[in-house]
Amino acid sequence: MQSRPVAPPVTDAPARRAALAAALLASFLTPFMGSSVNIALPPIGREFSLDAVTLGWVATAYILAAAVFLLPFGRLADITGRRKIFTSGLGAYAAASLGAALVQNGGQLIVLRLLQGVSGAMLFGTGVAILTSVFPPAQRGRVLGWNAAAVYIGLSLGPTAGGLITEAFGWRFIFILNAALAAAAFLAVSRSLKFDFREAAGEGFDMKGAVIYGLALSAVIAGFSEMPDAAGVILVVLGGVGLGMFVLIETRTKHPLLQVSLFRGNPVFIYSNAAALINYSATFAVGFLLSLYLQFAKGFSPAGAGLVLVAQPVLMALISPFAGRLADRLEPRLIASGGMALSAAGLLMLAFIGRDTPLVYLMTALVVIGSGFGFFSSPNTSAVMGAVERKCYGVAASTLGTMRLVGQMLSLGLAMLLFALIIGRVPISAAVLPEFIDSLRASFALFAALSLAGVGASLARNRVAGAA
Structure with a gap:
């Protein structure tokens, strides 16, 4: 059987467009799923009578599975072909999403979320690795900025669409919609992406x-x-x-799963990954916590809460392409460090919220956090991918993706830990609202401190020009 062509020349414009379209589709799909489900958590919790900690596992299960399998699938993609892993992930993601729409209890939903995470791991690292393989270094920041924008567009539409869908059709339709989108992406990618990348072909797993x-x-x-x-x-x-x-x-x-040699004598790779880990640990749980806050403390509907939360990812989507272009000209570490400092300021604002906090105050904090994250993400990704050689792109992208997912899990884990300490294992209700507000304040104060620590990790990188 004839194998697919490997690694087309970077001068092949149609191949570049196909790779970009494929990566953007996957980059939109997975955050759209996560942010739309966050809005639906209160109705899910009421239907299945889940306490706050168990409800957190509906969000955490997906991220845990993705983090566990991201490095293995990144390595397999380098060996067997990134296109093969990428398209298989889209098909599996569609099937798991459809299954999640049919569950009858919270345990079944958590299991299907785990399966979604496994298939999502097949998409996270391979899309970025394909982009980095096709586009030359001088354009890397720009295309990674577009890729980041696709992520944030998914995050932006997720809360609003999730809220509207939950109110109109119920939370199960969110999973049906994601199954349909994944199936459509699978068909499109199978037809348009005709090449593959196997720079580590023949090596062991x-x-x-x-x-x-x-x-x-x-x-x-x-x-x-x-x-x-x-x-x-x-x-x-x-x-x-x-x-x-x-x-x-x-x-x-x-032939290791994680090439420890990538970290030796490579401060850019080390500190860029550390900065990503800290940044996601400090920011990811914001949407989860404020979704609960707006619906339980403020009495917002799912759609209303989604409209408020959309402020943060909209700023991310608008700023990321601009920040990516800056990273092609200036030092990524300075742009990313400034972005993380902005996020710390927004998180510190949220540490003072209460039941009567004005809506404009919340939205201002979200705008500040979103702006900071937009300036951080694509320059930091550009720095990571520019610090390794071509044959390690899959492992490097998966390593960065693992930092992101582990950071997201730690963020939710810290929030759930504070829930357990302050509220206890009981459903969130009016009876525990004061304790719930206290747990939010403690979470945001901790996240602000983490973000400030991340600024130090980001600045610790050597001076590296983005174009290099």
């Missing part, structure tokens, strides 16, 4: 490392949801030990 990594990461996140109980502490410790073992094994493996 580190199955032992993949298993240890997945179990260790799962233990850490599961432990966060059980803390401060002893079982939670034990799981976190065991997971931390497991991650340490994973890194040690990877240094002694011929």
Whole structure:
């Protein structure tokens, strides 16, 4: 059987357009799913009688599975073909989304969210790796800015569309819509993307490392949801030990899952990934927390809450392409660091919210956070991808994606931990509203401190011109 052509020349304009369209479709789809489901969490919680911590797992399960499988699928994409993994992920994502629309209880929904996350992992890293393979370094910041804009457009439409869909048709239709979008993307990509990338073809796959990594990461996140109980502490410790073992094994493996050598003598790669981890840890739970706040404390409908929350991702979508172009001319570290400082200011504003906080105050904070994130994302991605050689693009993109997803999990995990400490394992209601507000304030104060720490990690990078 004839194999597909590998890595077309960067001068092939139709190939570039096909790669860009494919990556943008996937980059829109996954955040649209996440942000629309966040708006639907209160109705889901009421239908299945879920407490605050279990409700958080509806969001966390997807991210956990994606984080566990992102590095393995990134490595497999480099070996077997990025197009193959990418299109398979779209098909599996459509099937899992349709299944989630048919669940009968919270446990089934969490399982289907896990399956969505596995298929999402096949999309996260491969799309960025394909773009980086096709476009030359001088255009990398620009196309990654467009890719970031697609992510934020998905985030922007998700809350509004999710709220309107939930009110008009019920929350299950959100999953039906995502299944239809994924199926359409699968058909479009199968027809237009005719080439593949297998720069690591013939190398081995580190199955032992993949298993240890997945179990260790799962233990850490599961432990966060059980803390401060002893079982939670034990799981976190065991997971931390497991991650340490994973890194040690990877240094002694011929074809490792995670190329530890990428971090050696490469401060740009190290600190850019650290900055991404901290930034997502500090910002991701904002939508989840404010969705609950607006509906439980303010009495907003799902559609009304979505219209408020749309302010943050709209700013991200508007600013990301501009920030990407700046990263082609200026130092990515300075642009990204300034963006993270803006996000810290917005998070600090939210640390003072109460039941009677004016809506204009909330929206101002969201605008500040969204602007900061828009200036951070594409310059930071450009710095990461520019710090490795071509054959490592899949692993580098997956490493960055893993930082993003682990940061998102830590963000939700910290929020759920504070829920457990301050509210307890009870459904959110008027009886626990004061405790709920206290947990929000504590979460946003912690996230603001994390974001300030991230500014230091971002500035610690060596001076690197974006075009280099």
